[in-house]
Amino acid sequence: MGLSRNRTRALLIVAAIAAGTAAAATPAEATWTTAPMCGDWQVETVAQGLEQLENLETDDNGGFYLSGESKIYHVDAEGQVRTVLDGMAAPGGLQLDGSRLSFLTRQDGKLWQLDTTTDQLSAPADFAGNGLLRLPDGDLLTTWVGTEGGPSKGVSRYQHDSRTVVPNWAAVPRSEGLALSPDHRAVYTDDLFTGQIIRVPVDTPDAWAVVATVPSPVPGLDDLTVSRDGMLYVAAHLEGAIYRVDPETGKSCVVASGLSGGWTGPSSVRIGRDGDGWALYVTGFDGTLRRLVPPAGVELAPVR
Template sequence: MRTLSHRTRTLLVAVAIAAGTTTAATPAQATSSLATSSLAPAECGDWQVETVAQGLEQLENLEPDGEGGFYLSGDTKVYHVDAAGQVRTVLDGVFAPGGLQLDGSTLFFLTRQDGKLWSLDTTTDEPPEPLGSFPGNGLLRLPDGDLLTTWVGTEGGPSLGLSRYESGKVTENWATVPRSEGLALSPDHQAVYTDDLFTGQIVRVPLDNPNEWTVVGRLPGFLPGPDDLTMSQDGMLYVTAHIEGAVYRFDPNTGASCVVASGLSGGWTGPSSVRIGPNGDDWALYVTAFDGTLRRLVPPAGVDLSPVER
């Protein structure tokens, strides 16, 4: 029988805590009234769901390779899936790889079981280089080259909020957002967005004053379990609801949301990460899930999915 991974235990804890939690996260200053408002969701339209690759390990995260393919993190492996859907293993025997970020030919990734940050030159066969202890789950490279990470706190040790890696120096709790999971950069590069696995809240963190973060809304339902998110150039967030098995579009300006796709292997095998990537001459959402599948979500006509420019 397969033992539960750290990540699966995290989600089990999320259910237990959420069932007994009545107080949502509160930022250092005022919380947006959208955090508790009940807004009617907008209509997302008819999105197509396609399978790109399947039969892989429990997938945690993905990162576009700039050539129509993706890097994926599994239980113990880092994969590469090319534009034609061909899969190869880039690294094996890895200690629970998490967030992935590509800078040129350098792939940064986190290992959650030993709390380290690594860099891998994707053009050579050299082993990855450790950059130091840096506990984290979600990972985001900022335009200035700094790295941000999230650490929800249920995979060992307390929540560290958002931490920042700058020139070899780690600032833990750079933003004291509790229970953060995913990270997405705003189109104006002035803020990042993150999500709360337990409460379903979506949080905006200004980069110039990170502890003045605000809750801009939440996903509907009792326990959607937001796991990761990405942002389009037009300012819309796309959020994976892991436990619900859905992907939402969320407007951080109004708090309104709608379901892009549902029934994506919910519960413990649900969607874990989402990114915007090319689909021919247009764009689509690409979603990993714990069922070992990479899916492509193709939007209806008129939806602008252009990614945030770095």
């Protein structure tokens, strides 16, 4: 419960800062504009009535692994839900490599490995964080925005060969989600407080740079993913929306809005199979997994 209170407080601070900024600005000073819609995306419910959902990961068979408040779920391609693990200390980011599912528990700062063929857990390693991303060399990155307790730690790196942690590998402020660029040369992350999207070069993580800002006074950015054509899809938790952002131009549009909002808003977004095509899948703190089906002409495929 302490973890949830910390993050709730941070999101409320985001809203208060944005509200104060808007109240102080005159119309001539306003900097936020409403992003246009990205076409007619269809929103469908895949599963609901689950715990507060933090993250998701595709299983490469049309289904997903989901992290709840204390559970790891699996949802198959038909929408059937199974509890894989229970009694976990606030599971967070998920990454699947073959049959090995890596995930973090945020309350005790541990990294776990689950064999998805046997549901057996390995001994945990110390790796405190929230978001999780596997790099092509097998190392893992995590984020620690500061709402989990203590100051922000930017992006940290877990070196899988030595089982050692490089803290503040990229000292970006208030980092939340993580996504790998199509060319594998950079990682994208987002700032919970400012709505900024940040690009971190893998070889020179200190040379990180802001590439875009979501045009909303209170987005509360939580997570993001990248499509093969280089577009970013970003979960705006407080606003209850999903944005598409072009990191080359900084331009953005709204894929879907009204996906709950405030504390119960979207927490994670991934690209997954939808029959013969692809769709966006979104978890929310309202315990719902949603599918966002793109309109014709939208190129949507995950980074490999």
